[in-house]
Structures are given as structure tokens and as C-alpha cells.
Amino acid sequence: MSALTARCVGLLVAAVVLLGAGFRFAYPELTLLGAAAGIAVGYAVLTAAWRPRLEVSRSADPDRVARGEPAAMTLTVRNAGRLRAASLVAEDRCGDRAVPVPLLRLRPGRDTTVRYDVPTSRRGVVAVGPLRVTRRDPLGLVALARSYGAPVPVWVYPRVHPLNAVPTGAGRSLDGRVDRVPHGSITFDSLREYVVGDELRRVHWRTSARVGELMVRENVDTSLPRLVVLLDNRSGAHPGRVDGVAESFESACEAAASVLVAAYREGLPVVLLLVAAEPAGPPARDGTVATGDEMAGGAGARGPLDRLAAVVLADDGDLRPATARLRRERLGDTLVFLTGPGGRDDLGAVGALRAAYPSVVVGVFGAAEPAPSGAAGLVVIDAADGAAFAAEWDGVRRW
Template sequence: MRRLGFLRAVPVTARGIALAASAVVLLATGLRLGYPELVAIGAAAALACLAALSVIAAKPRLEVERGIEPDRVSAGQDATVSLAVKNIGRWRAVNARAVDVYGSGPEARRVAVPLARLRPGQTVNASYPIRTRRRGVIDSGPLGIGKRDLLGLAATAGTFGATTRLWVHPKLWMLGRTPDGLARSLEGATDKVEQGSLTFHSLREYVIGDELRHVHWRTSARIGQLMVKEHVDTSLPTVVIALDDRPEAWPDADCFEAACEASYSILTACFRAEYHAALVPASGATVSGAGRDSYGDLLAELACDATETLDTYVSKLTGGRFGDTLVWITGTEPPADRLATLKRAYPTVIAVHLAPDLATSAALVGGLPFLRAADGEQFAAAWDGGGTAL
């Protein structure tokens, strides 16, 4: 077995091995029996093998710059990979086959990149599109280079450059309404659940138009750049997306894609309304108080493989109190008893049930809004047409 592994590591093709063995036999037979013709043929075969090895021994020296524009798209949109391949060697031109790869597993795709007679110091640019069909993360690269001599006796391959990642966010459905996060007070007036005003959130670089009274002078003096205190309005509602990504919650895997679309659409509606939002899946990763790309990246990376139990997930949501409006998204009948428990921590709880062939509806069940739909598009219709149920 070790010998076989050694042979696989040698950059010699089956044809090269056969020719080298023939050269040895011809030379030995010709020298032993005194046939100069056999010696000549064996010597020519040996020289061909040596020439092939000398061709592949000179490995190319390449510098590869890679970019993806844009690096974040929604499912169904295209991105473009751009490559700049430079020969940084001093003496030899590169004449090899180059193949770039993006994706992994059955979804992997190979793209040929021409590198014909790339002279020292010369740069060749190439680009190709990545057509996305569904949510996920796509890694592009590294660039693979293969060399083979003219007779096909030896071949070698190597990789150059780093990989670049493309985030494919879920398909976005523009929603016409947003959960308001309002609760009815004991006096009958409608008050926002979180009371307060502007609260310090973070520091950021100064931009023209910022008020000087918000400049954090101590930090600005320390780093040599004007930094401004950024505030958020804590009186605005915080919408929490509880995406149940446990396998038992999704008997149909395609509906989990619809759940990610629903989550992304609600989050986008919250950003448009300048609401705060938090994405809390069962798998543990949580995003809160970040830009929309951070939420989209997490949704792109999510797989339906959380190991937590339903009780553990509910306890996490109850103890965390991530906001005041909770949207529970699942692929099975929403657990009414668990939602009642969550109602103690979240004044507003909305249940979303996504399953194949499910009739689109929005109604109050046990005092809680229940939305039912078969896919992302029907969810958007149920959400916008929910009326007083939401």
C-alpha cells in the first residue's frame, strides 16, 4: 500500500511509467545481447522521460488577485468573479491549463482560465459569472494550474491564490407592514413596551453634518481621528425573529428555505421602519443591533441542524428577553403551550407556520396571531393581508 501511495505522489502518467519501464528493458536487453539498435531505442525513450520530468519540474510562480462583485447577493441574482494572474517568475513563460472552482460538493463548478504564453511580468485578466439559485455560501478558488509535457508522459498540478466568499442571502419579499411592538397599558392607552429615549450605542467615524457635541474627544485624541457617539432610540420596538432550525421542526427541507425568506423579509421591513431587530435561531448564533448584511450572512450560513431541544430553545428565548415582539417561525404546528410561556416575556407573539400545500391564512388562535403559508411568496401575502390579526 505504501508503494502505491508513493506512485500516486509521483507526477508521472501511466504512459510515462510504461515508457520508462520499456526504456529500462530495452537498454538492459540491448546491452546484454549486444543489439545497438535496442540500446538506441531505449536511450531515446529514457531521454524522452527525462525531458518530460524537466518540463514539469519548473513550477510556475504566479500571483493571483481575486475579487467578487458584489460579495453579497440575494438568491437568483448574479455575481462576477474577477481574476488577475501575474507571472512573477524571471525567466520562464507559463503555458499551462488553469481551472478555477467555485462551490463545493455536487454544486461545485469548474471554469477554464486561459494562460497561453504568460511571459515573465505579464498579467492576464479574466472574469466569469456566478449564477445563484438558492441561499448559501459559495467559496471561489483557489486557482488550479495543471502542466503536461507534449507526449503526455508526466503531469503536475498546483493551486495559487486564496479563496473569496460569496454570501447568497435568502430571496427578499417586500412586506408592506411591520409588527409595531405596541402593548395596551392598564389605563387603556397604547404605550411602547420599552420606555426611554436616546441611549449610547457605539462610536463611529465623524462625517460631515454630525453635531460637534456628539464628538467623543478623549477617544478622538487617542487615535488621532474624530469619533462620534452614536445613539439609538430604545423606545422603538425590537422585533425578535425566532427561527426554529431544529431538524424535527422541518419535515420538508424546502420549506426551511421559505422560512429563511420570511425571516429576511421581516428583518428588512424592520430596517426600513428603523426598528431594532434580533435574529435568534435555535442553533445558538444570535445577531442583534447589527447591519442588514450581518443578518443576511447568518441566514445564508444556517443549516437545519440545531441539536437543542424545544424546551431549551424556549428557555433561551424567555431568559434572554431579546426584545418585545417575537415572531416564531416553524415548519410544524406551532406549540401553543410554549408560545403561551413566551407571551410572559414578549408582549407580542406572532406564530408563522410554513408547510407544503398549506392554505394561506392569518387569524387569531387563542389570542395569538397565526400565519400559515406554503412558501415565501404566500407568506408575504398573508403577512400584508393579516389585518387586525397582526
């Protein structure tokens, strides 16, 4: 993007006026001054239009952190040109702030490295980049800005508080404990291709003969408890905002992340749902069931924690579509509803789901007054923040 400075505009006007007056009234001095002004503008345009060959690479260390944890970005800029050294004014975009990057006398084939901290005080996806390089002429007449390098996201997760207790669910293992191994029971789930090490007694011979390759029965343990986490992301449920941040919503996100990590640690199936529809953007992922790889947050994965990092408050204020889906699909046996002070009026609608979910736990954050004990037959946890929720969660004696 190019920009003509006020000095350049004034010089162009002066050049036109001087050239016109010089030719009109036959004053060679005025013509000479006008031509000099025009030449200066042309030189400025040619100088600023020179495009340096820069190669930009960046890496985040780490690229996924919890809120408040340190994260750093390493930016490397290399002059890929062969003839000219680059002396440029550059700045890197890091969220909503600009980080100056010195590029003085960067010789051909050389590179420079800049390392700076990424702000992680707020949950979200911090977009870092692209590098913005501004090229100016020596006279300060023209400024031309170009972007280099693709932006890199840094995912700032909610804080995770350790939960020692997990719901046991409506169904239990025959030996009196929750089976941590989800596969290998007598309940048929699906068919998959044979891999070395599978027991031959699990081969489904009829299907194998039909498809031409060995197919193995995949069985699951139906006694495992299934957790459903319903995060209330409606703006009406979290009315108090400071600088655009609702602390009650941030606490609810911390509680949701804590439950997800605890379920993954115990090897339990878990589903993360939002009350309001998600806006289009980077957090989208097909499906809502958290698998082990997703919860591990490996490179390139967009699991529930990535989703929690990117979720924002929405204006949709109706809880009925979410409760209707929960009642219709029966996604689990333990429902965890996390809301703010504005969601206390909806506890009755959530309590009506007890026919489909034997255990319903409600977390209310930032409310001035505690919810009535045992309201609508629910286990209600009133908490000021995520840490208080974790302490109250471990103290629950019934699910």
C-alpha cells in the same frame, strides 16, 4: 499535486526492464532503448516541475446578492516571470463547477482577464477559487497541478420581500407613535467618551474626574419595540428536500430576511436566533443583535444577512433549549417564529412563551393543511413561500 500518467508508468517499467536486460545479456541496443526511455521520463518531470510565476487577482461584482440576482467574477492572471511565456491548462473553481481559463502564450509581464457569471440560483456562500493550473510535458507523461490565488466568497442572500407593517411592541412612545431615534431619552444605558457636539449637561462629572477624561451618559428609548426572529433550522421541521434543498426552509429564510430588513428600515432593534446550534464555519459572528452597519451589509461586515446566507439545516431536533433561552433572557416583546411543516407540533411550546413575549407571530411554510386559527393564542401565518408570507404579514391587524 503531481500525477504520473499510465503512459509514464509503462515507460518507467520498460526502461527498467530494457536497462536490466541490456546490461545482463550485453545487448547495447536494449541498453540504448532503456536509457532513452529513462531520459524521456526525466525530461517530462523537469518540464512539468517548472513553476510559472503567476499573479492572480479576482473581484466579484457584486459580492453580495439576493437569490436569483446576477453576479459576475472578474479573474485577472498576470505572468510575473521575465523569461518564458506561459502556455498552461487552467480552470477556476466556482462552487461545485470548474470554469476553463485560457492561458495560451501568456508573455512575461502581460496579463489576461476572464469574466464569468457566478451561479446564484441557490442561497448560500459560493466559494470562487483558487485557480488550478495544470502543467504537462509534451509527451503527456507527467501532470503537475498547482493552486494560485485565495478563494473569494460570494454571498447569496435570501430574497427580501418588502414589508409595509412592523409590530408596535408592548411599550409605546408617549406621543402615541414609535420613536425612530433609539438614543436621547431619559433612560440611562451606558457611559461613553465625549465627542465634539455632545451637550455638556449629559457629562457625568464624577466618572470623568475618576478616569481623567470627559464621559457622557448614553440614554436609550425603552419604548421602542424589540423584535426577536427565531428561525427553525432543524431538518425535521423541513422534511421535503429536492436535490438537497428544502423549499420550506428557503421560504423561511426569505421571511426572516424580510423581517430583518423591515426592522432595520424602521430603526428597530432586532435579534436573529436559530433553533439548532450552528455548525462551525464562515457564518459565525459574536452576538446576535443586528446593528445598522451589520444590516447594511458593508464590505467585510458579517451581519444577519450574511448569517442567513450561510445557515444550513441541522440535525438537532430539540426546541427546548431555544425556548428556555427566550424565556430566561426575554430578548424582546415581539417574537417571530418561522418554521416548516414539521414544526407545527411545536406551536404549543412556542405559545407558552406569551407570558414573556406579549406578541408572538408564527410563520409556517409548505404545510399541506393550515394551522388552526389562533392556535395557542398565536398569530399564525400559513404561507407557501416568502412572497405569500409578506402579503399575509401586511394583512395582520393585531400583534
